[in-house]
Amino acid sequence: MFTPAWIIKQKRDGKELSQPQIHQFISGLATGEVADYQASAFLMAVYLQGMSQNETVSLTEALLQSGDHYDLSAVPGVKVDKHSTGGVGDKVSLILAPLAAACGVKVPMMSGRGLGHTGGTLDKLESIEGFNVRLSRDEFIAVLKQVGCGMIGQSDRIVPADKRLYALRDVTGTVECIPLIVASILSKKLAEGANALILDVKVGSGAFMKTKEQARKLAKGLTQVAKKMGLPCRAVLTDMNQPLGFSVGNALEVWECTQILKNERASLNGYEFCSSDLKELTIQLCAQMVELAGIRKNLTEARKLAHAKLADGSAWGIFQELVGAQGGNLTRFLTKDQFTHSPRMVIWRAKKRGYITRINTETIGQILVELGGGRKKVSDSIDPHVGLVFHKKLGARVQPGEPLVTLFAPESRDLTELEALFFDSIEISGARKAVPKLILEVLA
């Protein structure tokens, strides 16, 4: 047996920890042998000294073993989940889960809540009245069997050691650390019982990883460790230099998804809004899932299937079924006009002529948080109806006075500071700049 301090010192000195050492440290979190203040010193040592691939595998295993492991063998078919590293306006899961299910993939999706500038799938789903993301294991399996996909939050019994470490990382400056991110994501995905995994690794001003190099490092870490753990996995590096789709805000984003699923064009007060990037990314991720599940032999065929299942309304049918199976009232959600829920709509207009060349997307996420549509602390509650709808995105040409965004804000909120923040985050230049590619790279 090693003392916790001894294990911390090894990592502090840049040494490679053995599997038993890592397992002892992580299991010590539950037994009380390892105190929180020791775990946080360990996390900082890992942040600054790194971890080898073998160490990351051991950490993933140790986290996985700290809690329950779902057995989905009762559900026929190949179970594939998708995980995004988080972005602004990233509502892909809501379209992708029913679309992949329509293609024959089983999609057991365990998602998180929004924290900081990035949104969370659970919060979005809960803007549909009655939607229950807290299914028991048996209820989840029943939905998955019936609908082909299910969308829930993590139970407390799934990787409790990761929950404890994550809470510490959040307050000790040790969040942005690749081996810790890899072990945290993969332990949860392994615990939920998926057979394969697609990772959407976001890059850019609205993502945790601001550069392609960082994102590629994370993607490599994820795919390599997943493979060592026996989980087939692909990572897609995608652009997050602007919000995905046109909407940012929980109910607005669900509404945007329903428009895509219904093959309708979103419009408001005579303005039309464009979701082409969101739709394209969803199709691409779906094709990866379909190919990984062995339903089609290559990506071209898989892509065709995904297009067809979106176009013929199958995905929309499954989405409606899913909402119903999880207790949500979609009719009520769609009957109410999402654009009128908010007590106040404000249009922020371009102040000069030019092309939109940069959007500080993290700031957009922070504006949503300030409006009450996101969380600063885990315990914050959120207002599903606030948000932003983008009339123009990167590369668009604008004239002075043209609408840039329509804001959905609480009645009493003073918008002076937020408006300044917004205009600081948008660069309008005389010279056009290339719009970043949506899909940067696929790592298998």
Next chain:
Amino acid sequence: MFTPAWIIKQKRDGKELSQPQIHQFISGLATGEVADYQASAFLMAVYLQGMSQNETVSLTEALLQSGDHYDLSAVPGVKVDKHSTGGVGDKVSLILAPLAAACGVKVPMMSGRGLGHTGGTLDKLESIEGFNVRLSRDEFIAVLKQVGCGMIGQSDRIVPADKRLYALRDVTGTVECIPLIVASILSKKLAEGANALILDVKVGSGAFMKTKEQARKLAKGLTQVAKKMGLPCRAVLTDMNQPLGFSVGNALEVWECTQILKNERASLNGYEFCSSDLKELTIQLCAQMVELAGIRKNLTEARKLAHAKLADGSAWGIFQELVGAQGGNLTRFLTKDQFTHSPRMVIWRAKKRGYITRINTETIGQILVELGGGRKKVSDSIDPHVGLVFHKKLGARVQPGEPLVTLFAPESRDLTELEALFFDSIEISGARKAVPKLILEVLA
């Protein structure tokens, strides 16, 4: 205001923290704004990223301000303290405090207890029955006025933030870190109200700093930060590649000191023991204190004074007065033969001919701990009567069968393993090797 996590991230990223940031973090320890797990992540970040001199000054100030500050202005004269970074058989303080007082220096000494392989002055003093190291501030000032020196432990109200940080460092692998050591030592010394400070920085197999380079770095950090804090300071780098003096063990060490103070040669069972290194180091450190206090103009004169006050019995007189003033029964200590207190005396003898060329002094300290004469944990109690007396030290020529040490052990203790440990720690070679110099360097 900065959040604790933000301050941790700055240090994590190798940035220099400002004075307000460091003060906010340290004062947050007391208010509860900063949790233990945040402090330990911060300590690991400091361990791995270091601190500038300005940051170390700010940390020292912040620790100092966390508790009481003694005002010794009621005691006439220049108050000079000595601090040792810790060694094996390091009993210098017990001779130095009365000797410097005999030379006219006022010596307000706040010492610690032994932990791990190094001994502590308080434990040594407490082997004199009745000796009270827990004086109130007023009692301490009264003893200092009356005797010229006083020897106590730190009250709980002296730098409480350092106590909290030290407890965390001990269990999170962040002890051996120069800026943290510097701030910890100096904040305590500044709080006790000394006007000047002599630092005995130990180097070698029995010290925390194993190389001269490490020790010089620590000494420079200490003297430079002390000066920035307005505390005149000198650091003496001294050898700790063998125990200092002939004895290791609490009562044995006090006895060795009394022999030096009385100008007597220690002998036992017909064997004579030599304290020349201990005596020489004490004279040198005393000379530094005398010169720093302005009592003599140069070191040569200061050294002469120290020699004279040891030779004429003045230091011995003050030692007796000190013990009396702090409640100790010296007569009883000296009447009992220290060498017969222990139920068992064992001699370990040389197994081959040659010169003693190396002593793993840390191991000697650990043997004392194993005998019950030191602590593994802060809460351990100690047996003052156990220990080792060295017949031979580095450079000595030995014949097979000649005594190397006499061991004072508890009756029931099996010594097999300790004996093996001892013989592993002593190297006897055919070829003589130079004995390390006692005083390596003085940094002012």
